[in-house]
Amino acid sequence: MGQHGFEIAYVFEYFYRLLPALKVTLLIVGSSIGIGTIVGLLVALPQLYRIPVLRRLSQLYVSFFRGTPILIQLFLFYYGVPEVLKLFYVDLTRTPALFFVILTYSLHSGAYIAEVIRGAVSAVDRGQVEAAYAVGMNGFQAFSRIVLPQALSISIPVYGNVVIGNLKDTSLAFTLGILDITGKAQSMGTLSQRFIEVYISLAALYFIISFALQKLFERLERRLLRHEPAAAGLTKEPLVKRSFLRREAASSKWRRKEAQL
């Protein structure tokens, strides 16, 4: 606890003083989501196309990054990668910590994004691909014109969750001395001993960005899913419920099939 009494005015002051550090936070989020999306696609493909050995490797990759805490991953990469590369005579001792942070967050979100892509692509029903083949499209045309656009719009809400999760996870980067908004808040708190005010403004800042991202993704989803008004109307429902609805629809299809027999 600081020795000062709580003063609301400081909350506003710290909020403004945190803003410059937002660059660093957004840089980590932006670049790791960007790289993570490419990684995710590369990791998802062997599973989608059932490529024998690569498929196992990509499953291993996903379970490692989903199954271990990001803080440990951060330390493993920060301390471990330079050690390993030393064996190959590559010197990383002067590489900025930010590099390792972005590397870790990219690989971490890549694992989640791979799952998002895999789920979204398999949610587009196989029948449409067959219809595409039947009108004479080749595999690439069917994927890029029929599957991909629908997979994208299906994946938007979950993708949004990954981005927001990533934003919140970056608050651990301060452990490697990164001056993102959390790192900045730490040092401001230590200097002023007004921890409560600092953390209130920090929380507010995270909340505002998360909220803005959430609205952005909801909007994007509504735009992309205008062809499925029923699904787009459910944006606010939790994901579990939506996939449940989808399953319901599928099972009612089955029931109807059974009834015919």
Place this chain on the structure above:
Amino acid sequence: MIQLSQIKKSYGRQQVLHGIDLTVGKGDVVAILGPSGSGKTTLLRCINYLERPSEGDITIDGFTVHCKRLTKSDIHQLRLKSAMVFQQYNLFRHKTALENVMEGLVVVHKLPKEQARLRAVEMLEKVGLGDKLDAYPSQLSGGQQQRVGIARALALSPKVILLDEPTSSLDPELVGEVLSVIRKIAKEGITMIIVTHEMSFAQDVASHVVFMDNGTIVEQGKPREIFQSPKEERTKQFLKRFAPESAYSI
């Protein structure tokens, strides 16, 4: 015009088609009947290579594919000669009715957009959906979706349209509108192969009826021959289930 010879298909160790021979003339409407699991869908899907036959030759409009040795371009050529109407419609859900019909014309046949649009409108009008051009599949009833499916197939001017139980996922009151569209295009002389359980429809629209059981063609002929004087015991038994008097027993 269409000739299938010795088409065989196995899934693993289970053989589903045991060497099917079938000849379809230009303008014929062939109805394929048979109990569930007899291989009707599989046969139809082999004709446009959605299913890869293990053996046999397929000829459509002078173009022959030997299933034992073929290239990707053979498959593509073969698919251009046919179009398919699916039991579950399989419309592209992110595209409007109009875009569904235009898609193949633009992407595969490389028609200029404006020309493709005109043709698509014409086809949708033919199936009675001139007022639903901009509707997405989610905004259409099952019967309307299936009619878009038919328009999509027609637009490609295929040599043959393959229809797999086009009405069996529809609510009973919507079956009629789809059947009457099919009846209408049959009258225009378009070659069709239809798998169906609608006996009376098969009887009055088909020019040729094929009865399948256990992966073989048991009997085929004119509708009158098959429905009124079937020769094979299995055909008789199958048709008896659909005969009017059995309707009361449900």
